[in-house]
Amino acid sequence: DVPQLLEDPHEVEKSGPLNVTKIAQGGRKLRKNWAPAWVALAGNSLVFYREPPPPTAPSSGWGPAGSRPESSVDLRGAALSHGRHLSSRRNVLHIRTVPGHEFLLQSDQESELRAWRRALRAVIERLERE
Ligand code: I3S
Numbered sequence: 001d002v003p004q005l006l007e008d009p010h011e012v013e014k015s016g017p018l019n020v021t022k023i024a025q026g027g028r029k030l031r032k033n034w035a036p037a038w039v040a041l042a043g044n045s046l047v048f049y050r051e052p053p054p055p056t057a058p059s060s061g062w063g064p065a066g067s068r069p070e071s072s073v074d075l076r077g078a079a080l081s082h083g084r085h086l087s088s089r090r091n092v093l094h095i096r097t098v099p100g101h102e103f104l105l106q107s108d109q110e111s112e113l114r115a116w117r118r119a120l121r122a123v124i125e126r127l128e129r130e
Helices: 110-129
Strands: 012-025 035-042 045-049 071-074 079-082 092-096 102-106
Touching (some): 012 110, 079 110, 092 110
Antiparallel strands (some): 012 035, 012 102, 045 071, 079 092
């Protein structure tokens, strides 16, 4: 389902390119498949797009109007951890959601990954207080 956030770009807290792989689905381990993605953090969701938005798109960070996210996950109750034990790549972040979906996010830019970690932590903590 397309997040209602598409209509409310003000809720986008962060977006940008990351390398992503899903490593578990519903608690079941998956084979890694690293791929570049355009990732947006908005509301209580982390949304994955295959392509970045075109330069003509509003600066909200979303893909083109009506573009479909590849997938999205609910961050309510999610756990964040350093992913260094799960990958040989540098600057890796591990996310585990309540239903047991697990992702690794990676950037070659340490500052970028740190910014994502901060932003994700802030959203997860806000959801805990709600
Ligand atoms: O955790 P793993 O199994 O060492 O992850 C590596 C593998 O998934 C590998 O794929 P194949 O084993 O299917 O060839 C990937 O190419 C690597 O990128 C994975 O390791 P890193 O350390 O890059 O997450």
